[in-house]
Amino acid sequence: MPETDLSILNELYDIITDRKENPSEDSYVCSLLNHRKGIDKILEKVGEESIETILAVKSENKEEMIYESSDLLFHLMVMFVAKGITLDEIATELKKRRK
Ligand SMILES: N=c1c2ncn([C@@H]3O[C@H](COP(=O)(O)OP(=O)(O)OP(=O)(O)O)[C@@H](O)[C@H]3O)c2ncn1[C@@H]1O[C@H](COP(=O)(O)O)[C@@H](O)[C@H]1O
Structure with missing residues (x-):
């Protein structure tokens, strides 16, 4: 299988971390991290995006599956x-499970 460049995941993680350390008004990530509902707002989004991903898979539309899965992955991050x-830490856990 060809090696895929997954560096965007690390880059995105770094951007999200930067938003946590340097809050700004017009940032969607900051609006989640600093929401009055606390972690519950982020969990709400993870739940919503999970359901949207499930519906996308059921729809058999691959573009939708990729789009909604990306939303889910982003909110998980x-x-x-x-x-x-x-x-x-996630990678280490997955490696431990490798057979
Ligand atoms: N990858 C993403 C990304 N994926 C999805 N989203 C947002 O996630 C939200 C998805 O929620 P929904 O599908 O429910 O759409 P919505 O109707 O806007 O949602 P509500 O919040 O209004 O309920 C949308 O607002 C999208 O814009 C993202 N927002 C930001 N990023 C990345 O995060 C980085 C930091 O973003 P800012 O914090 O906004 O600077 C950027 O560089 C982007 O690369």
Whole structure:
């Protein structure tokens, strides 16, 4: 299988971390990280995007599947940053499971 460049995931993680450290008014990520509902707002988005991903898969429309999965992955990454979970920690956990 060809190696895919997944560096965008690290780049996006770094941008989200930067938004946490340097809040700005017009940032969507900041609006989630600093929401009055706290972590619940991010969890709401993860839940919504999960459902949208499921519906996209059921629709059999691959473009929709990719679009909604990207939304889900993005919001999961915001959740990771909010809770101090690094992508390395996720990768390590996945590697432990490798057979
Ligand atoms: N990758 C993303 C990304 N993917 C999805 N989204 C946002 O996630 C939201 C998805 O929610 P919905 O589908 O429910 O759409 P909505 O109707 O706008 O949602 P509501 O919040 O109004 O409920 C949309 O507002 C999208 O714009 C993203 N927003 C930002 N990024 C990246 O995050 C970085 C930081 O963004 P800012 O914090 O806005 O600077 C940017 O460089 C982007 O690369």
